Structures are given as structure tokens and as C-alpha cells.
Amino acid sequence: MRRQVLLVPAIMAAGLSIGCFGSNMSLGGGGGTGGSTWTTVGQGGSAIDGAATESACDPLAPNPIALGAIVGVGQDATGTLYVDSANGIFVSENGELIRQHVTGSGESGSNDFIFTFESPGSDASSARNLLIDTQGSTATAMALGPAGSKSFLGQSDAGVTSLTLVDSATVSGMTVVNTPNLIEYIGDVANGEVILATMPVNEDSSSTDGGLSIFYGPPSLVAQRTITAFGESLSGNGSVTFLVGNTPYVLAFGMVQGPDAGPFGTFALEGLTPQGGAQIAVTLRSPTPTSLPSDLSFTCLSYPGSSTSADAASDTEPLPKCGWSMDLNDAGPDGCRASRALVSCNGPSGGCECTSDDPTTCPPPATCGLSHGYTTCQDECAAGEYAVTCGGLPRPDAAQTNTQPPSACRLALATPGGVAFYCCPCE
Numbered sequence: 001m002r003r004q005v006l007l008v009p010a011i012m013a014a015g016l017s018i019g020c021f022g023s024n025m026s027l028g029g030g031g032g033t034g035g036s037t038w039t040t041v042g043q044g045g046s047a048i049d050g051a052a053t054e055s056a057c058d059p060l061a062p063n064p065i066a067l068g069a070i071v072g073v074g075q076d077a078t079g080t081l082y083v084d085s086a087n088g089i090f091v092s093e094n095g096e097l098i099r100q101h102v103t104g105s106g107e108s109g110s111n112d113f114i115f116t117f118e119s120p121g122s123d124a125s126s127a128r129n130l131l132i133d134t135q136g137s138t139a140t141a142m143a144l145g146p147a148g149s150k151s152f153l154g155q156s157d158a159g160v161t162s163l164t165l166v167d168s169a170t171v172s173g174m175t176v177v178n179t180p181n182l183i184e185y186i187g188d189v190a191n192g193e194v195i196l197a198t199m200p201v202n203e204d205s206s207s208t209d210g211g212l213s214i215f216y217g218p219p220s221l222v223a224q225r226t227i228t229a230f231g232e233s234l235s236g237n238g239s240v241t242f243l244v245g246n247t248p249y250v251l252a253f254g255m256v257q258g259p260d261a262g263p264f265g266t267f268a269l270e271g272l273t274p275q276g277g278a279q280i281a282v283t284l285r286s287p288t289p290t291s292l293p294s295d296l297s298f299t300c301l302s303y304p305g306s307s308t309s310a311d312a313a314s315d316t317e318p319l320p321k322c323g324w325s326m327d328l329n330d331a332g333p334d335g336c337r338a339s340r341a342l343v344s345c346n347g348p349s350g351g352c353e354c355t356s357d358d359p360t361t362c363p364p365p366a367t368c369g370l371s372h373g374y375t376t377c378q379d380e381c382a383a384g385e386y387a388v389t390c391g392g393l394p395r396p397d398a399a400q401t402n403t404q405p406p407s408a409c410r411l412a413l414a415t416p417g418g419v420a421f422y423c424c425p426c427e
Contacts, residue, residue, distance in 0.1 A: 053301065053302055054223060054224075054299045054300070054301055055299060055300060055302070056297070056298070056299055056300075057224075057298055057299060057300035058292070058298070059181060059196065059198050059213065059215060059224070059292065059298050059300065060180050060181045060182065060183070060198065060291075060292060061180065061181070062099075062177060062178035062179060062180045062181070063178050063181070063200060063211075064178065065087055065088075065099065065176055065177075065178040066087065066176055067083060067085040067086070067087055067090065067097070067171070067176055068085050068086030068087040068346045068375070068376070069085060069086040069137070069346060069375045070083060070084070070085045070086075070168040070171070071084040071085060071086075071132065071134060071137060071138065071139050072084050072132060072134070072138065072139020072140075072142050072165060072168075073139075073165065073166050073167070073168055073170055073171055074130075074139070074142035074143070074163025074164065074165055074166070075163060075164045075165075075166050075170075076144070076161065076163055076164075079092075080092055080093075081097070081166070081170065081171060082130055082142065082144070082163060083097060083171055084113075084115070084130065084132055084139060084142070086346050086351065086375075087099075087346070088100065088102065088202060089102055089115050089117050089130055090176065091119070092171075092174070095174065095175070096174060096175045096176070096177050097171060097174050097175065097176045097177065098119070098120065098177050099120070099176070099177060099178050099179045099202065100117035100118065100119060100120070100179075101117060101118045101119070101120055101122075101179055101201050101202060102115055102116065102117050102202060103116050103117065103118060103124075103127065104116040106150065106152075108152050111133060111134045111135065112132070112133055112134075112152040112153060113131070113132045113133075113134065113152075114129050114130070114131055114132075114145075114150070114152060115129065115130045115132070116128070116129050116147050117129075117130060120179050120180060120201060124147075127147035128144055128145070128146070128147055129144065129145040129146065129147055129149060130142065130143075130144060130145075131143045131144070131145050131152060131153040131160065132153065133152075133153050133154070139165060140165075141153055141154075141162075141165070142162075142163040142165060143160050143161060143162045143163055144160070144161045144163065145159055145160045145161075146158070146159040178200070178202075179200060179201035179202050180200070180201060181198040181199065181200050181201070181211070181213070182198065182199055182200070182201055182290075183196065183197075183198055183288055183289055183290065183291075183292070184197040184198060184199050184212075184288070185197050185267070185269065185284060185285070185288055186284075186285040186288070186289060186293070187269045187282040187283060187284050187285065188282070188283045188285065189272055189280055189281070189282050190280050190281040190282070190283075191280055192218060193216060193217055193218055194215075194216070194217065194218070194219055194222050194296060195214065195215070195216045195251065195269075195272070195282065196214070196215040196216075196222060196296075196298075197212065197213070197214055197215075197240075198211075198212075198213045198215075199211050199212055199213075212227065212230065212240070213227075214227055214240060214242045214251075215298055216242065216244065216249070219295055219296050219297070220297050221297060221299065222296050222297065222298050222299075223298070223299045223301075224298075224299060224300045224301045225242035225243055225244065225249075226242060226243040226301075226410050227240060227241070227242050227411060228241045228242065228243060228248060228410065228411050229241040229411060229414075230411075230414065235254075235255060236253075236254060236255045236265075236267065237253070237254035237255060238252075238253060238254065239251060239252045239253065240253075244274070247274055247275050247276075248274075248275045249272055249273065249274050249275070250272070250273045250275075251269065251271075251272050251282070252269075252270040252271050252272075252273070253267065253268065253269050253270060254267075254268060254270055255267060255268070256268045256270075267284070268284055269282040269283070269284045270282075319340055319341060319359055319379065319383065320383055320384075321426075322340060322384070322385075322386045322426035322427075323426055323427040324338045324386050324388075324406075324424065324426070324427055325338075325406070325427070328388060335390070336388050336389065336390040336404070336405050337355075337388065337389050337390075338386055338387065338388050338424075339355035339356055339357055339386065339387045339388075339389070340356070340357040340358075340359070340386055340387065341355070341356055341357070341358070341359040341379040341380075341381060341386075341387055342354075342355055342379060342380040342381045342387035342412055342413075342421055342423060343355070343356045343358075343359055343360075343361070343362055343368070343369070343377055343378075343379060343380075344377065344378055344379075344380050345362075345368050345369060345370070345374035345376065345377040345378075346374060346375060346376050346377075351374075352366070352368035352374070353368075353380075353413070353421075354366055354368055355387045355388075355389050355421065359377060359378065359379045360377045361377070380412060380423070381412070381423035381424075382423065384425060384426050385423040385424055385425055385426060386423075386424055386426055387412075387421065387422065387423060387424075388405045388406070388409060388421070388422040388423075388424050389419060389420070389421055389422075390404070390405055390419070390420050390422065391419050391420050405420075405422045405424060406424050408424060408425050409422035409423065409424035409425075410422060410423050410424075
């Protein structure tokens with residue numbers, strides 16, 4: 001399967017387990033299973049030193065997305081187009097390309113693929129398989145099949161409808177629509193505030209974050225907040241830390257036992273604790289609403305200069321000058337180290353990320369960047385920010401323990417190996 005790969009600086013490569021992750025990742029949500037392979041964190045948040053602006057928004061509106069590198073485009077007898085691309089499966093409707101909810105996938109060798117998908121908002125009864133044969137990164141045959149089948153293209157003709165391959169230019173210029181965000185949970189805080197967590201239906205491989213967003217505030221102004229830390233165990237217990245102004249708030253969640261909780265317990269919000277303050281009780285709204293309550297108003301944040309849209313062009317222009325503390329240039333094996341950019345690239349086989357001083361490529365020995373066949377690369381930090389990498393697996397012989405980044409930094413990505421990636425305002 002085409003998957004996104006995380007690349008870490010060579011200084012932290014020793015002993016760090018690198019893995020891949022797929023879609024349908026859950027981050028502490030009421031309907032999630034917990035224990036996601038990668039712990040990823042969204043920008044979220046209130047403005048940091050003027051780096052972000054607030055505006056009224058719909059937290060469930062689809063995030064911007066582009067197709068990325070196209071593997072193949074198939075057309076059925078009615079003219080409907082089916083697109084397999086680096087950023088998902090898309091189907092044409094009313095002149096637009098609608099991203100589908102991929103619920104499962106499989107592969108045989110390196111050339112045969114199955115993607116089980118549903119239209120956004122539909123149930124499992126609408127599910128179908130998209131069958132694809134490839135040569136390298138290009139489709140050589142495509143077909144539709146029944147969702148329950150595990151047969152690859154050519155293994156069984158039962159219920160299979162062949163698609164006619166058409167040129168990728170056929171979809172050029174068409175509007176691309178992402179899947180929406182969903183409510184993970186809503187909680188009523190004892191101080192009268194409300195907390196909302198959202199996640200996208202499908203993870204976006206073009207983004208360094210897993211899509212978790214936190215909104216907190218009074219019902220008349222539930223504002224998106226900067227997430228600075230996230231942790232979750234395999235059992236579903238954990239916490240998420242976000243900023244209210246400059247004060248960190250820690251929301252604890254977990255699985256609690258009860259008479260009707262089942263073998264794994266029931267998801268619960270266990271309390272909200274502001275730094276230096278007492279824990280505040282939070283009551284989870286159950287069942288989880290499927291639409292936003294009409295009595296709540298929301299604001300979202302945007303970061304000027306950041307590449308939040310997958311339609312953004314690759315960053316091929318030199319980055320503006322940016323300064324940071326000299327301590328971040330040689331911090332030791334477990335300390336924080338600065339680079340000019342947090343690079344995210346996409347290509348025919350998926351995506352990759354790293355910290356680098358060049359927004360178009362990763363430093364050797366990594367083979368990620370425009371010069372290595374990737375079609376787009378961009379800096380996930382804003383133009384006025386630099387990237388910082390901190391941490392690593394514990395080392396008994398290390399000269400120092402893990403250190404913290406500068407206080408104004410925002411968390412962009414974290415791995416279970418203890419490596420965290422931040423975007424920090426230039427000095």
C-alpha cells in the first residue's frame with residue numbers, strides 16, 4: 001500500500017524504530033480504539049506571538065486537499081471518473097472530484113491493489129472495491145468490484161466492472177473536495193466552558209498532523225486552541241495539552257469500567273487541569289453528537305505563510321533569513337536541534353517528512369525531496385518560523401536528558417520513539 005514515511009535526522013536515527021501508518025487513525029476520540037501507531041498533533045490553537053489569526057468557522061468543514069501524484073484515472077460507462085492518487089481515492093460528481101472514505105485496503109506484491117471505499121456520509125452498504133494493477137507508479141488496469149471480495153484484478157470476474165483508463169489530464173482543473181471532519185467528543189466543563197475535539201474522516205498524507213483539533217471556550221466563543229502535547233496508551237488512556245492564552249491546560253481521558261462498560265470500559269473525559277490550578281470536572285456528552293450544537297459558535301485559526309493547503313506549490317524559492325539560539329545548533333544526542341524547515345514531500349509512492357535547511361529536500365542519507373522523484377515539497381512551518389527536533393529513545397550513556405524547545409514553539413509532530421518536531425518563531 002502507498003504509505004507515508006517519516007524521516008528523522010541522522011543524529012537521532014540510531015536506535016529509533018521507523019514505521020508506517022495508515023488511515024482511520026484515532027486520537028483519544030469517543031469512538032476510537034486508542035494506541036495509534038504514530039502520535040500526531042495538529043496546529044490548532046490560539047495565536048502565538050501574532051503568528052495566527054482567528055475567524056468564525058465550521059469545525060467540521062473539509063480541509064483543503066489536492067490530488068497529489070496521480071496513479072491512474074478510470075472511467076465507467078456513465079462517464080464517472082475514479083482517481084487513485086497519492087492523497088486518496090476520488091470519484092467525480094457534478095464536475096467535482098469527491099474524496100472517498102477508504103475503509104480498507106490490500107496489496108499483492110508491489111503492483112496489485114484493492115481499496116474499499118464509501119461515499120462520504122454513506123453507510124457500509126454503499127461500499128465498493130477499486131481494483132488497480134500498476135507498473136511502477138502508473139496504473140495499467142482499473143476496475144470496480146464488490147466490497148466483500150478479497151480477489152485482486154484478474155483473479156475473479158464475479159461482480160467486476162472494468163474501467164477505461166483515461167489520461168490524467170482529464171481531471172486537470174477539476175475542483176477537489178476533501179472528506180469532512182467528524183466530532184470525536186464534546187464535553188461540558190464545570191466552569192461553564194465547552195470543549196470540542198474533531199478528527200477528519202480520512203487522514204491526509206499531505207499533512208504532518210493527524211488532524212486532531214481542540215476547541216475550548218464559552219458557548220458563544222468556542223475557539224480553536226494550540227495543541228502542545230498529546231499522549232495515548234494502547235488501552236486508550238491519555239491526555240492532550242492545549243493553550244488558553246499562554247497557560248497550558250491538560251485534558252485527561254481514558255477508558256473507565258462500569259456495569260455496562262464491556263470488557264474494555266467506556267470512554268470518558270476525566271478532568272481538565274490548568275497549569276497551577278485545580279482539576280475541573282468535565283462531563284462527556286453522550287451519545288456523541290453527529291452535528292454541531294446550534295447554541296455553540298466557533299472560531300478557527302490560520303497561520304500566515306504556512307502551507308495549510310495541499311494545493312500549495314512546492315517551496316522552491318529560498319526561505320527568508322531566520323535566527324535562533326546558538327544552543328540549538330549543537331545540543332547533544334538527546335537535545336533540541338534547529339533547522340530552517342520542516343519539509344513534507346509527496347510523490348507516487350506516498351510522502352515523507354524531515355527537518356532540513358532546504359525546503360525541497362532532506363539531508364543525506366535520506367532520499368526524500370524533489371531530486372528523488374517526489375512531485376511536491378513544502379515547509380510545514382510558516383515563513384517566519386524555523387523547525388526544531390527534540391528527543392529520542394532514552395540513552396543511559398547520553399550526556400544530557402531530553403530538553404524542551406523554546407516556549408513560543410508549537411508542536412507539529414511527535415513519534416512514539418520520543419522525537420518531537422516543533423515550529424518556532426524566528427528571532
